[in-house]
Amino acid sequence: MKPLFFFLILLLNTALFATVPIIYDIHGSSPALDTNMTQFLNQWRTDTITPVQEGNYTNVIVNGDTTQKTVSLTFDDSPDENNTDKVLDILKHYDVKASFFMIGDPMNDENATAVTRASNEGHLVLNHSFNHPRLTRLTSEEVIAQLNATSERIQHLTGKYPLLMRPPYGSINQTTLDTINTHGFTTVLWSLDSLDWALKDKNAIIENVITNVRNGDIILMHSGRANNSSVEALPEIIEKLTQMGYTFLPLETMVNIKAYK
Template sequence: MNPRFEAIYRVNTSKKCIALTFDIGWGGKVPIPVLEALSANKVKKATFFLSSTWVSARPLLARKIKHYGYEIGSHGYRHENYTEHNNRWITSEVKVAEKTIRKATGVTCKLIRTPNGDMNQRVIQLLGSLGYSTIHWSKDSMDWTNPGVRTIIRNSTTGVQNGEILLLHASDSARQTARALPFIIRKLRAQGFTFVTVSELLRMRSK
């Protein structure tokens, strides 16, 4: 089946790899510490899903993510549930986000994570027709709830399987993510995992 027309939660692969993904919707305090934690721990591959309202407000930070070499996907424009809107509204949102992200970073996104992870088959089919693969997640760090660094680490590193997509955040609401990251990275590496982008996972899936 064409991965553009189904939501991707994880990828069945024999390779011991995981995709770290970060949603950013607002704020300028958390992204830099997250980027620095990834860089300091020599993680060269991760995927950031950027809200275009955030990109409009902080284009320099968006470009910094690109400069670090990380993959950029779309997190839409307004943070509203797509299933509650018609196709014309969704198409407009996606196109505005696409244009904004491309203008700031030079990247034409092919991956999208819907706001709140909200979707149904109609939304997935529409996004596929617009040229996007809809990316969900299979492991949720719950970092946006700020449950404590240890809990974020445990949520992110317990029972991990090959091809997982881990949901993290680099919005200012996720105040504990940057502190948890070095421990998450070390624990996953100790389990034998390497880090790949979501696009790399999708290519593994198609083989």
């Protein structure tokens, strides 16, 4: 009787308290991508996400709460002199708060206003390295220099030192992660790739997002110099997801984490 009793208690506890968070596979596909690109992308996704799902990569965020009809928009590669402002205008129009993973090096006089504007309008300004290298090709010291220099620039412009980072190209391995984690940063990947970096047609981007969206998705988009099609696709993405019943949550709320020091 006794072992059975304990087993039942254990079962009850598991059911009540131990809701294991689900870590998604990364979605996002398009017939517009050629076979080679699709294969390359799928291989990268498996190689990167499997160690997170199996608990070998720690402190890596892929998605939010999969039980809620919420999504979080994230934009990489700002600031630039053009598209960042356009994205901010659209977000303002729809009253949506998003996250910007920004690159440190372009935060010069010309682009500094886009950084402060994003922060002032309630968006998160986060770390996307100093000049967009593959962090896996750098030494530990170089990785830390990339992260520190960028967070310091952001702090200089916004008063806040971000501790959330997104590696360029999503490129991480155990060594890189150990460095990132040891220095107090948390890695934020994504669960839905809009593919706006590859698809230059706004309808293909919209279609990809709408058909692949799931509860708790962190959606990857771009707002850099080359990303005109992202800007064109964004209003319809927001409108369609809203019609489908999704709410847009800031990343901090979505994954319950502090974005800044």
